[in-house]
Amino acid sequence: MKNIKNKLVVLFIFCASVFSYSFVDVYFEASKNLDIFATLFRELNIYYVDETNPGDLMKKGIDAMLKSLDPYTSYIPESDIEDYKIATTGQYGGIGALIRKKDEYIMIADPYEGFAADKAGLKAGDVIVEVDGESIKSKNSTIVSSMLKGQPGTDVKVRVERFGQKELLELKITREEIKIGSVPHSGVMDGDVGYIKLNSFTPEASDDIVAAFTKLQEQDIKYMILDLRDNPGGLLREAIDVCNIFIEKGEEILNTRSKVKEWDKSYRALNMAMDVEIPLVVLISRGSASASEIVAGTVQDLDRGIVIGQRSFGKGLVQTTRPLSYNSQLKVTTAKYYTPSGRCIQALDYSNRNDDGSAGRIADSLMTEFKTVGGRSVFDGGGIEPDINIVVPKYSNVIKSIVGNQLIFDFATEYYYGHQNDNMKSNFTISDEDYKAFEKFLEDKEYDYDSESADLIEELEELAKKEEAYEAVKTEFEGLRKILIRDKSQDLLIHKEEISEFINQEIVSRYLYQKGRIQSTLLVDNEIEVAIATLKNKKKYSDILTVSNTEEKK
Numbered sequence: 001m002k003n004i005k006n007k008l009v010v011l012f013i014f015c016a017s018v019f020s021y022s023f024v025d026v027y028f029e030a031s032k033n034l035d036i037f038a039t040l041f042r043e044l045n046i047y048y049v050d051e052t053n054p055g056d057l058m059k060k061g062i063d064a065m066l067k068s069l070d071p072y073t074s075y076i077p078e079s080d081i082e083d084y085k086i087a088t089t090g091q092y093g094g095i096g097a098l099i100r101k102k103d104e105y106i107m108i109a110d111p112y113e114g115f116a117a118d119k120a121g122l123k124a125g126d127v128i129v130e131v132d133g134e135s136i137k138s139k140n141s142t143i144v145s146s147m148l149k150g151q152p153g154t155d156v157k158v159r160v161e162r163f164g165q166k167e168l169l170e171l172k173i174t175r176e177e178i179k180i181g182s183v184p185h186s187g188v189m190d191g192d193v194g195y196i197k198l199n200s201f202t203p204e205a206s207d208d209i210v211a212a213f214t215k216l217q218e219q220d221i222k223y224m225i226l227d228l229r230d231n232p233g234g235l236l237r238e239a240i241d242v243c244n245i246f247i248e249k250g251e252e253i254l255n256t257r258s259k260v261k262e263w264d265k266s267y268r269a270l271n272m273a274m275d276v277e278i279p280l281v282v283l284i285s286r287g288s289a290s291a292s293e294i295v296a297g298t299v300q301d302l303d304r305g306i307v308i309g310q311r312s313f314g315k316g317l318v319q320t321t322r323p324l325s326y327n328s329q330l331k332v333t334t335a336k337y338y339t340p341s342g343r344c345i346q347a348l349d350y351s352n353r354n355d356d357g358s359a360g361r362i363a364d365s366l367m368t369e370f371k372t373v374g375g376r377s378v379f380d381g382g383g384i385e386p387d388i389n390i391v392v393p394k395y396s397n398v399i400k401s402i403v404g405n406q407l408i409f410d411f412a413t414e415y416y417y418g419h420q421n422d423n424m425k426s427n428f429t430i431s432d433e434d435y436k437a438f439e440k441f442l443e444d445k446e447y448d449y450d451s452e453s454a455d456l457i458e459e460l461e462e463l464a465k466k467e468e469a470y471e472a473v474k475t476e477f478e479g480l481r482k483i484l485i486r487d488k489s490q491d492l493l494i495h496k497e498e499i500s501e502f503i504n505q506e507i508v509s510r511y512l513y514q515k516g517r518i519q520s521t522l523l524v525d526n527e528i529e530v531a532i533a534t535l536k537n538k539k540k541y542s543d544i545l546t547v548s549n550t551e552e553k554k
Contacts, residue, residue: 070333070350070359072319078327088234090180090202094149095122095156095173102127102406104137106144108160109409112178113513120173122160124510125413129168130159152177164417185518186212190532194221194278197518198242201234201291206241213245213274223535224275225528226295227283229309233290236267236318236337243298244269246305248276251340253298256318258335279541280305281531284384286392289313296384297339303374303545307386308531314347314383341370343380375547387544388534390527398491399498401449402442408499411441412506424511426519430503438503439492447488 041061045052062075076084086092096115099106108126111117128136131147148156154175159168182205186196194216196209209226216224224246233239236254243253247269255266282296282305293312299305318335336344348359367381379385402408415434430438464470492499501524509517522528534540 070317072315072317073330073332075324076321076329076331081327081329084329084331088202090182090200092149092178093152093154093175094145094178095120095175096178097122097148099128099141099144099148101141105129105161106136106139106141110509110514112180113515115178116173116176118513120171122158122171122173123162123416125409125416126160126162126169128158128160130157132157150175163413181208183208183212185515186216187519188216188219188221189225189522189528190536192220192222193532193535194219194224195227195522195528196225197227198231200231201238201242203235203238205234205238206245209242209245210274217275221278223279223281223532224305225281225283225531225535228288228292228296229283229285229527230287231289231292232287233292233315236291236294239291239294240267240269241271242295244271245274246276246278246280247298247302248273251302254294254337254339256335256337258318260334263335276304279535281535282307283527283531284309284312284386286310286313288384289315293345293384294337294339297343297345300378300384300387301340301343301370301372303372303376306388306534306541306544307384308388308534309386309390309527310392311385311389312345312383314345314381316344316346341372341378343368343370343378345380345383347382374545376545388530390530393526396491396495396498397449398447398488398495399502401447402499403502405445405447407442407445407447408502408506411438411503412510414441415507416510422511424508424516426508426512426516427523428504428508428520430500430507435496435500435503438499439489442488442492 041054041058044057045054059075059077066073066075082092095117096112097108097117098110098112100109101107106128108117108122108124108128110124111122128144130136131144134147136144136147148158150156152175155172156175157170157172159170162169180199180202182198182200182202184197184199186194189195194213196212196216198205198209213224236256240253247253249269249272251269253267253269255264257264280299282299284292284296284307288296288309289312293315296307296312300307316336316338317333318337319331320334322330322332324330336346338344348361350359353359361382364382367379370378370380372378415437461470464473505517505520508520512519534544
């Protein structure tokens with residue numbers, strides 16, 4: 001017995017010494033390199049031939065160092081803290097409007113309904129010429145945005161150029177706290193299908209969902225769609241609470257694993273769910289990331305509902321904000337998260353770089369199979385794969401050009417000032433006469449593009465050049481290109497339906513703001529149609545959530 005105790009003591013001392021040596025070794029390396037960096041920085045600033053900016057040099061050095069890790073680990077200097085708070089909370093002091101560049105000036109793209117800009121009379125399409133007497137000509141949107149923001153209760157004066165008016169308008173706007181709601185729209189579709197659009201996981205996202213879902217329950221909905229498309233994520237705690245709305249109390253929703261084992265944590269549903277029975281669809285897209293993927297992955301792993309859309313972004317990394325000196329902060333990746341089945345859906349491996357320095361995508365052959373609670377197969381390593389995959393529609397080159405040159409936006413501005421007394425509805429559709437007016441509107445506008453056929457010809461030409469066969473068929477290529485050159489008016493006719501949808505949404509937004517735009521979009525949304533059809537087909541819904549015989553035999 002004594003011999004065993006002695007061996008245990010020796011083993012303990014050995015382990016402790018190895019750990020201590022490893023800790024001391026790492027500490028020495030860090031200390032040594034910090035000393036080298038400090039002396040280099042001092043010598044550089046003293047002896048470099050030209051004047052240096054120490055703060056700028058340090059910022060670039062820090063950014064370059066963090067860039068070698070992952071794109072989510074970043075340094076936030078004191079000057080950027082407010083912008084960071086806006087991004088994470090959705091709150092700021094300002095006028096409440098989206099702005100964008102318009103030639104040499106800045107234009108109001110979308111005033112938020114009921115906020116300062118809207119109350120002061122600013123309209124989409126207004127071009128800002130001056131802010132507090134200062135010309136903003138040639139200033140970028142970031143600078144103008146900072147000029148418009150400020151403490152709630154303070155005033156800012158803007159002079160704007162408005163369509164159809166010769167004189168500039170001067171408006172005084174009283175800044176206020178702008179709190180961007182995380183749920184821009186909710187409602188009932190197809191008689192009994194509840195719908196909630198969630199834009200981001202800000203601090204009150206789950207409360208907003210609860211409020212919206214409560215109203216929908218009062219309307220006796222039988223099915224539910226949670227739209228997380230293009231939702232970039234946000235707060236982890238909010239993702240857990242959103243899951244909890246549809247998932248039983250006590251269920252594990254997520255666990256995180258870190259290098260610091262004491263930080264490993266399991267997250268469970270802490271509250272009573274609002275509804276664990278209602279058939280549920282979660283919509284995702286390639287732009288759905290982080291917290292959105294937690295919700296979609298949890299719903300899928302627990303077989304609580306069906307996921308529809310496209311494979312999500314694949315961000316399975318957790319960030320924590322650490323305070324630094326002089327009111328600066330470090331946002332650092334501290335853990336990876338794992339959905340209930342045990343899978344991490346991180347798509348890029350930043351610890352193993354390609355020869356060109358880019359992060360390697362996890363190969364399909366290296367993806368690991370996991371099982372949902374019902375035994376269905378799901379995989380890690382590349383985002384959330386939907387249960388029903390919808391191909392994203394490919395827009396024509398003509399619509400890309402028209403939208404990119406803001407021509408539909410400008411036409412909607414002109415339309416609004418010519419039809420101000422209309423009783424606008426979200427299901428508004430432009431008439432044939434309106435569309436002809438749009439075609440006429442485009443006659444003196446510039447918008448260049450190649451047809452889809454021309455794109456294919458260009459690809460074929462490149463291939464012919466690589467294979468050194470181009471010169472032999474050059475004449476044929478030129479003749480074919482001439483045949484494929486179309487009159488723009490022909491493309492406007494061919495793609496009339498597609499173009500009209502964009503025009504409808506832009507015009508509706510002028511009267512009914514962002515909510516109207518979303519409602520207009522949903523009317524022609526193929527993924528919504530698939531979601532509703534799937535929810536109302538009990539057999540199909542059940543079959544998707546049931547393990548097939550093929551899977552059972554694996």
